[in-house]
Amino acid sequence: MVSHSELRNLFCAADAVCFDVDSTVIREEGIDELAKFCGVEDAVSEMTRRAMGGAVPFKAALTERLALIQPSREQVQRLIAEHPPHLTPGIRELVSRLQERNVQVFLISGGFRSIVEHVASKLNIPPTNVFANRLKFYFNGEYAGFDEMQPTAESGGKGKVIKLLKEKFHFKKIVMIGDGATDMEACPPADVFIGFGGNVIRQQVKDNAEWYITDFVELLRVLEE
Secondary structure, eight states: OOOHHHHHHHHHHOEEEEEEEIIIISSOOOHHHHHHHHHHHHHHHHHHHHHHHHHSOHHHHHHHHHHHHHHHHHHHHHHHHOOOOOOOTHHHHHHHHHHTTTOEEEEEEEHHHHHHHHHHTTTTTTTTGGEEEEEEEEEEEEEEEEESSSSSGGGTHHHHHHHHHHHHHHOSSSEEEESSSSTTTTTTSSSEEEEEESSSOOOHHHHHEEEEEEEHHHHHHHHHH
């Protein structure tokens, strides 16, 4: 068991910080917003809840939900234009502070790259630091599935991305921050996991995370001590 002061020191010493996106960096769950936009909200949000609780393998849950939504390229573009995701209070300042300290910031999401890249652009995070699922479309713009080769399409995918980042960039200390079971599972290989409950509290994460916060201001304060 690592003490709280040791966790804080590890966070301050991190050379990379990875954030989950849905319900962490943004207030919404991207797939639920897409489902609402496409008129199948209720069925899909129940599946999301089960997937986030760890009850269903991630890829199976993603396949099932997307088969119901069948989003076209135009619908995804209209969702971003008409209902852009809302950044969680404090995230812009936290990312900016980390970048000032020369910490690499990554977004690792089981959501969709087109939406996550839009979020990344608002936070000055380059597209190369985004890991998310890619939707596929036929030439006429209709839904054609998703890229099953992306590590984020699998259960345990966020851990695979972090392992890859360590191998590629030789980071000494990586911190993972997120609201869900899939984020907590990424530590290890992440060195520290910080559970985030500012948008939604997932009991399993709250009960098991060594460090649990509900406001990004807490992390800003730690950096400024």
